[in-house]
Amino acid sequence: MRYTDIAIIGGGLAGSIAAAMLGRAGVSTVLIDPHETYPADFRVEKLSGRQQVERFLKTGIGESVLRRTTFSAENWIARFGRLLDKSPSQQFNILYDGLVSAIRDEIPDHVERIWAKAVTVTTSAERQRITLSNDETISARLVVLANGLNIGLRHQLGITRRIISTCHSISIGFDLVPTERSTFGFPALTYFSERPSDRIPYITLFPIGTRMRANLFVYRSFDDPWLRELRRAPAETLDAALPRLKRITGAFGIPGEIKIRPVDLYVNEAGGRPGIVLVGDAFSTSCPVAGTGCDKVFTDVERLCNVYIPQWLTSDGMDADKIAAFYGDPVKRSCDEWSAAKAFTFRSVSTSTSPYWTAQRWARFMAWSAQGLLRPLGGAMHLEPNFLGHSSSSSSSSSRSSSSSSSSSLSSSA
Known part of the structure; x- marks a missing residue:
């Protein structure tokens, strides 16, 4: 049996970032995933917008990973066959398996990596036990479940999913x-x-x-x-x-x-269970149209690894109250609520024919048109539709991100 403080199940986006962050902090960590070389997968294909990039940089590994992407500093916005604006942007483009590979390269060598599948997980308020497909057993103080859309372990643990x-x-x-x-x-x-x-x-x-x-x-x-x-x-x-x-x-x-x-939108009801914490898509999914999937992953992992795990490891046990603190974190909850609201707003503004949403579509079209006309004169304002369907403005000199709708990235796999 191997002993560790943290066992991470899932070596995709969320799990690999967590392994890199905890390893750099000197926390005893094991990363468990079936794939030594992550396979091609249709998930995140770009990181975009100032807010999303800033969230990634908070993990401490963003700068070196972003160097391996293809950068787009300008994004054209168009509708009805008409170019509306040539908007300054921050788009970092990379296929998902390349992104995971770049993040894995940031994991320190002392972090153990086991290329096997987690078959069973038993949790308690003290230590957790993981049985692997290679017949190894892991004993950990905390299990971080970051295996994305895979539902087998969650079913085994009795974690219910709310669609x-x-x-x-x-x-x-x-x-x-x-x-x-x-x-x-x-x-x-x-x-x-x-x-x-x-x-x-x-x-x-x-x-x-x-x-x-x-x-x-x-x-x-x-x-x-x-x-x-x-x-x-x-x-x-x-x-x-x-x-x-x-x-x-x-x-x-x-x-x-x-x-x-x-993409189904769901949330797993895991808040009252000791010894295990769910991050990224393992906890809840987001809509790729809204482009908030990476925001959720970066926020989950940053709060967990920078704030909660260091606190939890200073005292014995890993009871449900400790885990509940992470799920109740105001920064995490704000990001989750923003992501969920934006998913439904984008669907309404794209498909609804009611007078309100029709007006919203035309308001955005006219705002982008005005922005594109003003930009060559140096007077363009950046109009960013927020998750309530309205617009807030900030000067183009202080905001280099495209609008959330014009720079959305494919939802992350966690």
């Missing part, structure tokens, strides 16, 4: 290549839907290395025939849904595989 919205949105990822020219004419682009009936909030295009990557978001059921048409004839189906997109992008093709991922 908030089934198939709330669907994320679609693919590459774009320009036709009859070598490159696209924009650095990065967010193109908003032309009609609420299309149930498409937007498509975002951004470079990763030499590739131009596309993330398309839709509000449809997973068995919608439209998705089958997209797989069968991707370029034609996209052109029919966004017929004026090519006025901005020029002609393009869609080579290679199209990846489709539906």
